C-alpha cells in the first residue's frame with residue numbers, strides 16, 4: 001500500500017509526522033480542541049470551496065438550494081445559507097434551523113410526506129414554499145391560510161412516471177409515498193385553484209447518490225418536458241421549477257467523481273428555454289450530499305486492539321450509533337467500506353477491521369482493509385462523512401454517549 005491518506009480523491013494531506021491535516025492543523029490537535037473523540041469534523045473551507053465552485057458554474061436562471069436533511073447541524077447550515085440561494089427543509093425542526101440561519105423565508109421550501117397540520121400551519125405563518133405531496137395537504141393549508149389571513153405558497157411535488165437510473169436511492173417512478181402521481185396532477189392543480197392557494201411551480205426529485213451524468217441529464221430533461229405538459233392547467237404562472245438533484249460523491253476506489261460538465265451544459269440549455277416556456281421562472285436544483293459530504297470526517301479513537309484467529313480488530317469509541325451509513329446499513333444493498341485511514345504512518349501497514357463498541361456484528365466501520373498499523377489511543381478517520389452521518393444514525397442504540405460535531 002502506498003502511503004496515501006486513504007481518501008478516494010487524495011484530497012486530504014498529511015504533515016511531516018504523518019498526521020492528517022484538517023483546516024491546516026494536525027488532526028490530533030483539532031480533536032483535542034473540540035473535546036476529544038468521537039467527533040465529526042466539518043471543514044468550513046472545503047464546504048465553501050465546493051458550494052462556490054458549483055455555483056459559479058451554474059448558468060443564470062438556475063438557483064442552488066441546500067437540502068438540509070443531508071446535514072442539519074445548525075452552525076453548518078448557517079455557513080451554507082450564506083453561500084446558496086435557498087434551503088430545503090423536511091420537517092418543522094429543520095424549518096426552525098433554516099429560519100435561524102438568516103435565510104429569507106421566501107427562499108425556504110418544505111417537502112416530505114406526512115406533514116402534520118401543525119407543520120403546515122407553521123410553514124404558512126413563516127411564508128415559506130410548501131411542496132404539496134397529497135390532496136389532504138391542500139385543505140389543511142387552505143384552513144391555515146384562512147386562520148392566519150395569509151395566502152399559502154405552494155408547489156406541486158410530482159411522483160414522476162420514471163425513476164432516476166443508476167441512483168443509490170430511488171425516490172420516484174412506480175408507486176411511491178413521495179409527491180402526487182403525475183396522472184393526478186391536473187386534478188390537484190384544479191383543487192389548488194379552488195382552494196385559493198398561491199401556486200408557484202413544480203418540484204420533481206427522482207433520486208439520490210448518482211454518479212452518472214447521463215442519467216442526471218436525462219432525468220432533468222424529462223422533468224422539464226413533464227412540467228410542460230401541464231402548461232394549460234396552471235392556476236398561476238410557474239415561478240419555480242425544481243428539478244431535484246441527486247448528485248453523488250464517490251465512496252470507493254472504484255467510483256469516479258461525477259462529471260459535472262454535461263450536467264451544467266444541460267442546465268444551460270434548459271435555462272435558455274425557460275424565458276419562452278415560463279417567463280419569469282427560475283430552475284432550482286437541490287443538493288445535500290454533494291455540497292457537504294466530502295468536507296466531513298468522522299473521528300474515533302482505538303480503545304482496544306484484538307487479534308482473533310489471525311484477524312486484527314481495532315475496537316474504537318465510535319461506530320454505527322453515530323455513523324450508520326459507514327457501516328453499510330443506510331440503504332446500501334451491498335456493504336462496501338467507506339474510505340478509512342489511521343492518523344499515524346510510522347508502524348507500517350496491516351490488514352485490519354475497525355469495529356465499534358456495540359454488541360452487534362453490524363457495528364463494522366471497516367472490513368479487513370489495508371490500513372496503517374494502529375495501537376490503542378490512535379485516531380481512526382472515516383472520510384466522506386459530511387452527509388447522512390450523526391442525524392441519520394441510531395444514537396440511542398446501546399445507550400453509548402452521543403457524538404460531538406464541530407465546524408473547523
Ligand SMILES: *Cc1c(COP(=O)(O)O)cnc(C)c1O
Pocket residue numbers: 067069070088111205207208209244245246247286287288289290387
Ligand atoms: C434527500 C433529499 C434531497 C437531498 O439528497 P442528496 O442526495 O443528499 O443530494 C433533496 N431533495 C429531496 C426532496 C430529498 O428528499
